[in-house]
Amino acid sequence: xxxxxxxxxxxxxxxxLGRRMGHGGRVFLDALLPPQCLCCGAMVDRQGNLCxxxxxxxxxxESPCCRACGFPFPHDEGEDVLCAACSRRLPDFDRARAVLAxxxxxxxxxxxLKHADRLxxxxxxxxxxxxxxxxxxxxxxxxxPVPLHRWRLIKRRYxxxxxxxxxxxxxxxxxxxxxxxxxxxxxxxxxxxxxxxxDRNVRGAFAVRxxxxxxxxxxxxxxxxxxxxxxxxxxxxxxxxxxxxxSSVDVLTLARVL
Ligand SMILES: [Zn+2]
Ligand SMILES: [Zn+2]
Numbered sequence: 043x044x045x046x047x048x049x050x051x052x053x054x055x056x057x058x059l060g061r062r063m064g065h066g067g068r069v070f071l072d073a074l075l076p077p078q079c080l081c082c083g084a085m086v087d088r089q090g091n092l093c094x095x096x097x098x099x100x101x102x103x104e105s106p107c108c109r110a111c112g113f114p115f116p117h118d119e120g121e122d123v124l125c126a127a128c129s130r131r132l133p134d135f136d137r138a139r140a141v142l143a144x145x146x147x148x149x150x151x152x153x154x155l156k157h158a159d160r161l162x163x164x165x166x167x168x169x170x171x172x173x174x175x176x177x178x179x180x181x182x183x184x185x186x187p188v189p190l191h192r193w194r195l196i197k198r199r200y201x202x203x204x205x206x207x208x209x210x211x212x213x214x215x216x217x218x219x220x221x222x223x224x225x226x227x228x229x230x231x232x233x234x235x236x237x238x239x240x241d242r243n244v245r246g247a248f249a250v251r252x253x254x255x256x257x258x259x260x261x262x263x264x265x266x267x268x269x270x271x272x273x274x275x276x277x278x279x280x281x282x283x284x285x286x287x288x289s290s291v292d293v294l295t296l297a298r299v300l
Pocket of ligand 2: 108110112113124125126127128
C-alpha cells in the first residue's frame, strides 16, 4: 500500500465532502484542514500563507510607478509621473494598481484560485489587495467585480473577482455590488488576441444593471479583476461605468502583465 500523509487523505476526503456541501462547506472544511502554501501546497503554519521559498520568488509590485496605469519604474522619478504609453494616451480608467507581477510564480497562484478548489487564499488576497489599493480607499464608494458571462460562471461555479470583492469589502468597509456590472454578450477568451483584437472583443460587452444605476451616480468605483493584461477589459468596463454616472473608476488586480 502506498503511504499517504494523513493531511493529504484528510484534504482529499474533505474535498469530496465539500463538493457535496457546496461552496460554503468547502470554505468551512478548508479552515479545519492543515494549512498549505497557497502556491505550491507545502505545509505552512497558518491558513492563507505562502511558504518561505514561494514568498521569496513572488514579485510584489511597489511604488514608484506610473500614476495612471501603475507600471513600475526602476527608479523614483518623482510624484505624478506617467509611463510612455499613458503620456501618449491616458487610459479610460483613472488609476490601476496590482499586487504582483504576472509571472510563472504568480500564475500558479492565479490558476489555483481560478480553477482549483483553493478558496482558502481569498482572505489573504483581500488583505494584499487592500494594501495595493491603499491610495483608493479614502474616497471609494463601491467595489465592483469584472463580471463573468453566465455560462462561464456555471462552468467555473464562482467568479473569482466577486470573491475578491467580498474579501476586500470586509477589509475596507467599502460597499460591494456584485451584480452592478453585467456581461451583455459573451466574449471569446482574451488570451492569444492582439491588442486591437482584445479591444474589439470587449467593446459593448458590458452593461450596468438598471436597478443599480441610481447608486452609481457620482460614485468613486474600484473595479476588481484577477489579472491586468493589456487593460482592454477594465477599460471597456470603466467606459460603461462612467457613461452611466460613475465619477471615477480605479482598477485593482491581483497580478499585472509587465
Ligand atoms: Zn510554497
Ligand atoms: Zn502608465
